[in-house]
Amino acid sequence: MNFELGLRCRDCGKHFKSEPLAGCDECFAPLEVYYDLQAIGKAITPELLERRPSSMWRYREFLPLNSTPLDNPRLTSLAGVGGTPLVPVARLARKLGVRELYVKNDAVNFPTLSFKDRVVAVALSKAIEFGFKVVACSSTGNLANSVAAQAAALGLEAYIFTPSDLEAAKIAGTLVYGAKLIKISGNYDQVNRLCSEIAQRYPWGIVNVNLRPYYAEGSKTVGYEIAQQLDWKLPSSLVCPMAGGSLIGKIARAFDDLRQLGWAAGDTRIFGAQATGCSPISSAVKEGRKDIEPQRPSTIARSLAIGNPADGFYAARTIRATGGWAEDVSDNEILEGMRLLAETEGIFTETAGGVTVACARKLLQQGRIDPQQPIVLVITGNGLKTLDAIIASQAEAPIIAPRMREFEAELVREGATPEVEPEPALAK
Amino acid sequence: MAYTVRIPTPLQKYTGGADSVACQAENLSALLAELSSRFPELKERICEADGQPRRFFNVYVNEEDIRFLGGSTYQFKEGDDVLILPSIAGGC
Known part of the structure; x- marks a missing residue:
């Protein structure tokens, strides 16, 4: 019906x-x-x-x-379509110095690996x-x-x-x-x-x-899923990438729906993430402007490169209304964000996900996000789609002859220790 | 000095069905005033109460957003192709 x-x-x-x-x-x-x-x-x-x-x-x-x-x-x-995992990410949480962190992983959405x-x-x-x-x-x-x-x-x-x-x-x-x-x-x-x-x-x-x-409207399902996956307790903070500015408002709307129905409890401060090379919404939030000034995009996060976002006005309003904030990060920080999520949690996100992770780190460093309360990062796309960006920043892997002594020489060169470190116990 | 202003489909009912109009105003605020006086019903569609252009439409001159050309200070030129369009986005 x-x-x-x-x-x-x-x-x-x-x-x-x-x-x-x-x-x-x-x-x-x-x-x-x-x-x-x-x-x-x-x-x-x-x-x-x-x-x-x-x-x-x-x-x-x-x-x-x-x-x-x-x-x-x-x-x-x-x-x-949808029904993607909400992954508790304890190793990334430790790196960022927060207690309880989750990744809503739409990098594995069906059928084309994005929200x-x-x-x-x-x-x-x-x-x-x-x-x-x-x-x-x-x-x-x-x-x-x-x-x-x-x-x-x-x-x-x-x-x-x-x-x-x-x-x-x-x-x-x-x-x-x-x-x-x-x-x-x-x-x-x-x-x-x-x-x-x-x-x-x-x-x-x-x-x-x-x-x-x-x-x-389809974007609201990201919000309903997050709420249900957290047993209907809304997170204290949520960090979401912004291009046209629609998704962030729809997640907020989904949370509102659930609160109005009395199904979910808790207020969520909503944080917006952009690349500095295309930051019309985060600039408006940071400068306290109501209106969005268009920009000419120049960033490796091409999936966020909308210089004149039609929902930007509403995205900024949502951020302000929920007590959140917005940040933007450089291309280098975006690549660091992608690597950080991949290395700590095995989640390979595209450049837009690097924006989200790097902005979350920046907002935590600024003290704008409460590290003691549950935080959700919204990851919207898959790293396999933006290989060009990450390949350009990676060192070449070594090539050796198929001989044990070359392998061991390589270990010495790398300064690696062959022993595997025991896995630290995961905090919930 | 004259140039053409193209009118988007949803607004053509206020311009007697015309999809383009020849205008002579020198700059954006004068253009909004000219359109408002020739097509009174158009006024509140394109202007806020204080006469400023509404937030949700964009003006392009020769395919460029007028805000990149100086916005309100841009002086229209003979033969300019001016386009009024609702701002749409979404879709990364």
Whole structure:
């Protein structure tokens, strides 16, 4: 059952029926789906949710869909999206000097290894409800991969618009699904501008334009999952990467929903993470500005390189309202963040994840995050997609002849001790 | 001096269906005033109560965001291609 009541303008509050719409026709502000939350609270309980299979569809009553893969065979190929691990990361916690730390690991989301699979699963399900045969998106890579894969899985035609300097893995991971990839000589904001002109002329379901209000709803499932995985006790702090600024607000909204229903307790301070080379939202927060000044992005975190983030105003407002803060980090700190998470916890995240880890470290050093209370880091994408960035910073591995004495000479050169250190006991 | 301002689809109902309008205003605030006086219904769609441009739309001149060209200080030139678009994003 669909508990959606329609769309509402986030600025002027104007109501719209459920239809493909990019923004408010009165004031241009973004639209948001709203629901009959009380009816949701009567229809389901946390206990019922826990009995459902682990995927984003566990929370289907909070999504604006008439049907889902759980009840519609047309959508079965999307059944496995979401339900990613919340990993207790004790070694990283010790390195950062905090007591209780978790990684929400969407680097292993299905099918394309980023949190975008959640938003695309909602957008394309809705595209089918609206009768679109062609779907499209503007993207810096992760969204491209996800739209291409899920469109193929659903038998939809896909057009993908990206900046021309995308990472090789993200190009290959789009083309392989047979999507029509069009590279634009320009940055993401320029791609986005063209895409919004295209939206006015072509009758397509463009996931981040006229399907954007629905698409964005998929992000809430990150928040519902975190809450459930923490036994409905919301974390004290949460650090989230910001590109367009949508995800951070949707996680906050998910926590709000659960508090309003009386299912979850606790206030969460929300912290936003950006790369210094593209930091329009963190700059606004740090300088106490309400409005977002656009920037020309220059960072290795290309999946966060939106210089003119449409939800930036709301992201900054969410951060302020929850008592959080925002930070940004250099390209070197991003690579350190990626290595730190990989070396301590075996989680290989893309550059955006390096941004999150490095910003968390910076915010802890500044004393803005309470190290004694539970903290969640939101990791949104997989390191295999941004190999170019990490390869450039890695030393060459040694090559030796297949002889024991060369191996042992190498150990001496490396200053390594052959004994393996015993594993320290893991603190909960 | 004249240039073309392209009007996005959702606003064309306020410009009598025109998808572009020839304008002569010198700068952004004068342009908003010119559009508001020619199409009174357009005014509150594009301006806040204090006359400032609304937060959620962007103005591009020859494909460049006007804020990178000096914003309110930019002087329009003969033949400029001016585009008004709702700000959209999302999608990394």
